[in-house]
Amino acid sequence: MSYIAKSLRQLIGMRPSKPSPDERLPEVVAVYAEKRKEKLTKAKLREAEQARALAHDRHKWRNRRWITLIVINLLFVVSYYFDVQLVEGALTASRFVGFHMADLNSALQVMLAYKHLVLNLVIGTVTVFVLWLLLGGRTFCSWVCPYHLIAEWAEALHLKLAEKKLVRDMRFHRGVRTLLYIIFALLALLTGYTVFETISPTGILSRALIYGPGIALLWVLALLAFEVLVSRRAWCRYVCPIGITYGLVGTLSPLRVQYNMQRCHHEGDCRKICMVPHVLDVTIRGRAKTLDTDIGADCTRCGLCVDICPTGSLSFKIKGLDKSL
Incomplete structure (x- = not known):
């Protein structure tokens, strides 16, 4: 299945299917066979994590993302407050040094x-x-959207409460988002109101x-409370x-997160930390069809999985270039 087809299936809420042995490349079958012979102990995994930590900043991409998101949103605030007309408007519609920009x-x-x-x-x-x-x-979601950052902090609170067994995570079918997408589009078309x-x-x-601030912030607080x-x-x-x-735009983008199954220990930390863990189903043992797999376009490119992976199995890649970012 092509990258675009796989991405579209994920975007509309369909789960990726487990590949049959015939779909895997011979080199992938050989790697999985070798991995079955090796027993991954906690000590080996801890050793890999320590080695990775020494050579890699475990919060490198997260910190870059937070700084970028805060700076972009502050540009709007500073431009308005000091009336410098660098960035006018808001994220939904703006002008950058007089050039129009509109959220898609x-x-x-x-x-x-x-x-x-x-x-x-x-x-x-x-x-x-x-x-x-x-x-x-979807880089927009994690690198620009202000709600994403606040929801990320709310998620950390949710996880602490869940660890103490004070809350549980209720899950819904991801296809609900597609249904709501259609409903919002029809409402705009039929009512003439966004x-x-x-x-x-x-x-x-x-x-x-x-x-x-306005009264609409109460709605945002209600959303955050629901998520916590x-x-x-x-x-x-x-x-x-x-x-x-x-x-949908991301299906054509050259910037992607790439997964290398040969280096992976399949410990699952990346899926635990991911906002959209279904895109990382390929990291489950037995799910990869090729040695290197581009993560689907529903990925927000937040970099959390890249930061946390103890073996460097996940990395940012630009299609057509061999070097990781």
């Missing part, structure tokens, strides 16, 4: 609602499309940071259509 999902909602195209909207949409085509669609933009925590937080107490990362995993929109 917001632009889609506006086009469906108003049923006509404005030149500035077309320019802004094309610009942002090309930008995230190069950077990898319904999703009213409840989108991304837009609410972006505007609150720039123009000051009921369902981990519920909004991003099961509701937000922005992820699908940018995921």
Whole structure:
């Protein structure tokens, strides 16, 4: 199955199927056979983790991402507060040094609602499309979206409460997000109103940071409370259509996370820390078809799996280049 087909299946909520032995390349079968002979003890795994920690900053990509996300959002705040007109507007629609930029999902909602195209909207949409085509669609979610950062901190609180058995993680079918994507699009088309933009925590937080807090922040707090107490990362995993929109762009992106099954110990730490763990099903023993596998476009490129992997089996790659980032 091609990378695009695999990514589209993941984006609409379908789980990847376990490959049959005939689908695996001979070299993959040989590696798995060798791994069955070796017994991975906790001591060996700890040794690999320690060696990786000495040679690698365990929070390198996370720290880079947090800094990038905070700086981008502060640019809007500083530009507005000091009226320097560097970045005007908010994440949903803005101008960078006078050049129009439009969030792809917001632009889609506006086009469906108003049923006509404005030149500035077309320019802004094309610009942002090309930008995230190069950077990898859902990179927007983890490297720019302010709700993602707050939800990440809420997730850490959820995990601490779950460790003490005070809460449990309720899971939903990921296909719900696809259904809601269609519903939000139909609502915009039929009502002439961008319904999703009213409840989108991304837009609410972006505007609150720039123009000051409003009553809509209560909705964001309710979402965070739900994620802490009921369902981990519920909004991003099961509701937000922005992820699908940018995921579709990401199917064509050259920037990807790549998995090497030969180095992998299959301990599963990457799937535990991943916001969208289904994209890492290939790291389960027996799931790889090739030695190197590009992780699907539903991946947010947050880098958490790259940071935590004790053997360096996961890395950022640009298609066509051999060197890791």
